[in-house]
Amino acid sequence: MSDAHLTERQLVEGPEPVELTDEPITLSTHDPAGGSPPKGPASRRRRIALTVALVVGLAGAAALGTAGWRIAREKDVRLGTPDRVAGLTRDDSDRARSTADYLRSGFAADIELDRSVGTVYSDPADEKRAVLFFGGTTLLWQPERDLDSLFGLMADETGRVTDLRGVPAGRYGGVMKCGRTSGDGGDFAVCGWADHGSVAMGMFANRSVDESADLFRQIRDGVQTRG
CATH class of the missing domain: 3.40.1000 (Protein Transport Mog1p; Chain A)
Structure with a gap:
């Protein structure tokens, strides 16, 4: 079937099984080994940004914790x-x-x-x-x-x-x-x-x-x- 004849249902749900054997075989764009597609530069940048945010957040929390401890110790x-x-x-x-x-x-x-x-x-x-x-x-x-x-x-x-x-x-x-x-x-x-x-x-x-x-x-x- 040519691309021009793809139905709306096929565009939404993906390719239908192809009956070449006794069991239907579903066409897929995923890695046969079950892995994820290679991650590009954008994905790596997101991971780095999240790591930096986490480190900064932990440092800020530690500073707040230290200040809170000092106030509690000195206030009375x-x-x-x-x-x-x-x-x-x-x-x-x-x-x-x-x-x-x-x-x-x-x-x-x-x-x-x-x-x-x-x-x-x-x-x-x-x-x-x-x-x-x-x-x-x-x-x-x-x-x-x-x-x-x-x-x-x-x-x-x-x-x-x-x-x-x-x-x-x-x-x-x-x-x-x-x-x-x-x-x-x-x-x-x-x-x-x-x-x-x-x-x-x-x-x-x-x-x-x-x-x-x-x-x-x-x-x-x-x-x-x-x-």
Whole structure:
């Protein structure tokens, strides 16, 4: 039968069996061995694209999983102001309390916190080396961004923060940075930390940035708890 005489049914259903033997033989365009037709370049490109998408997807899922684990680990934080921490003694005088309340209130106005703290710690070895500490707890999705914003706000209040740089954050992780600024009482080293559950800052009179960074890590170990 010529191509011109193919019926509509034959075009749809394919060739009819040809009775050359006792059993009908169906004509087929498939590989007699049962294999698939050779795959061309388009099929290979699809396979490569799917592989790349799978790898990217797995990498993204791993990153999200790591971030979620870190947030879950850091989000439940408590900050206290113990009587003594890192060799310093809390100053409960009226003047110190007034200064601490002022710093705490200003800090809490700049960032929405669940709870805020503020206090002044004195150095028994030298009354001129006081430390002003203030901070609070809340869920922070981007700790470093929020910490940088607070350093910017501090610069608006006290003057430009110079030589700002990252320093080791200690055993609680997150991000910690230190620099220098000026205030009515003179020059201060200033440090701040932030993680997914807390943010805090300290101002250190008559101390170098490196000394202040080390002392701030010790203070953090004494005032912060998780879980």
